[in-house]
Amino acid sequence: MDTSRIDKHALAPTGVLRAAINTGNPILAGLDPATGQAQGVSIDISRRLAELLGLELQLVIYDTAGKSVAGVTQGEADVGFFAIDPTRGEQIAFTTPYVLIEGSYLVRQDSPLTNNAEVDQDGRTVVVGKASAYDLFLSRELKHATIARAPSSPAVVSTFLETGADVAAGVRQQLEADAQTFGGLRLLDGHFMVIRQAMGVARSRDAQQAAFLTDFLEDAKASGFVAQALTRHGIQGAAVAPAA
Structure with missing residues (x-):
């Protein structure tokens, strides 16, 4: 794709493309237990972008989505990978989505809850990851549960488990893995939301940067690169987002 319309110095002012990587989302990134190196779909996409621009890549690793957002908005990183959310949109200019991920609920085997609609009731407590897309979404949507x-x-x-809460909410694949690890747990059918994963830059930057990244991701989807990355890393349950 044509890179002549993007100001590389404006996108990567240090001369190195700094990509914020959130290892708290196992669908997109994680640390290799043997080497400690970051690996995953978002790392593959970052490398593809750096190669396209002819820039060296620096991965800036964060363990939560909130820290990753702060890193990009505060200038610690140039680009990042985020779930699209209107609250984050006040600080981040998003691309179109490249991956869709389900958000689900997990409960104990003996819980009386049988479907998602029963979660939002007085006296129930839902645990989410601080500043995650699920936190932002449920903070707006839940009217009765805490x-x-x-x-x-x-x-x-x-x-x-430690707090005795009623429900856990998060990435379906992470919850499924934890249910097998801890035992005595089950997921409610379906999902309470679909996360649209995108790239983004600080909203304070030139709008042309987000537009360029959108074209880059649309090309990565159309060429099969994103689908291949999901397969390469053994990711199940996530889907390539439709073309914009």
């Missing part, structure tokens, strides 16, 4: 915040998305189920 929200409790775990320090990060991977800590949601352990916090849920």
